[in-house]
Amino acid sequence: MINLDNVIIIGTKSSEIVENVKNIITTPQGTVPFDRNFGIDPSILDEPINLVPGKLLVELVKKVQLYEPRVKVKEITFTLDANNNLIPKVRVE
Numbered sequence: 367m368i369n370l371d372n373v374i375i376i377g378t379k380s381s382e383i384v385e386n387v388k389n390i391i392t393t394p395q396g397t398v399p400f401d402r403n404f405g406i407d408p409s410i411l412d413e414p415i416n417l418v419p420g421k422l423l424v425e426l427v428k429k430v431q432l433y434e435p436r437v438k439v440k441e442i443t444f445t446l447d448a449n450n451n452l453i454p455k456v457r458v459e
Contacts (some may be wrong), residue, residue, distance in 0.1 A: 374455040377440065386434045387458060391426060404433065418452065419444050426456060 373391050375384045393405030406429060410421045427439045437458040444452050 373453065375458065376455070377437075377457045377459050380436075383434065383437055383458070387430055387437065387456065390429050390433050391454070391456065405429070415452075422454065426454065430456070430458070 373388060375387050375391075390404070391406060394408045395405040396402050396408075398404040406422070406425055410418060410425055413421060423442050426442055430437065430439050439456060440459045441457040443455045443457075445455060447453055
């Protein structure tokens with residue numbers, strides 16, 4: 367399972383940028399009125415677990431570049447928590 371609620375954002379001193387990136391990553395696409403493209407495509411989470419990291423990586427980079435142009439995504443890694451949930455760790459600059 368993927369846990370986007372506990373995403374880790376590192377690499378910038380601006381709390382506003384960190385909060386914006388976290389909002390982009392934790393919002394399901396289609397849930398923001400007047401901007402249905404905002405957020406992450408939730409259908410990715412229904413893919414086979416071995417395909418999810420690659421597809422999610424592309425989606426995260428694309429959406430952060432689109433909605434938060436003040437930062438660049440430098441690295442995305444995935445870790446497992448105690449319940450075997452996949453947690454993205456996003457490094458921005």
